[in-house]
Amino acid sequence: MADGEWMKLKNFGPADYIEGQTLKRYMMIGTAVNGQQYAWCREPTDYMLENQCDGCERVHRPHNTRCSMTLGNPSPFVKPVFYSFSNRTESAVQFAVMDIETRRHSLVSRVLLARK
């Protein structure tokens, strides 16, 4: 992907999905020609993952009461599936990651998702 395309991502969010276990956040950005979906994927930092931050899109916000880290609880997102970020329930639509384009020194990558 050209550098210019990365520049289009000003702020990650709103997130559409969060993946259980990895706590990666996904923001859908468009449909590819074959019907697969492009998305931005933002990884949690090690700190966020260790502390189970699962309700904040970019960095942990200590007053966010929708976040397991704030509440001091383990994340309920324990299965390796996509959960709705807003509803915090297992998504009826599930995806497989078909391709991933990373950028050095960035927690954000672009992925191609196929519906399962």
Ligand SMILES: [Zn+2]
């Ligand atoms: Zn958080």
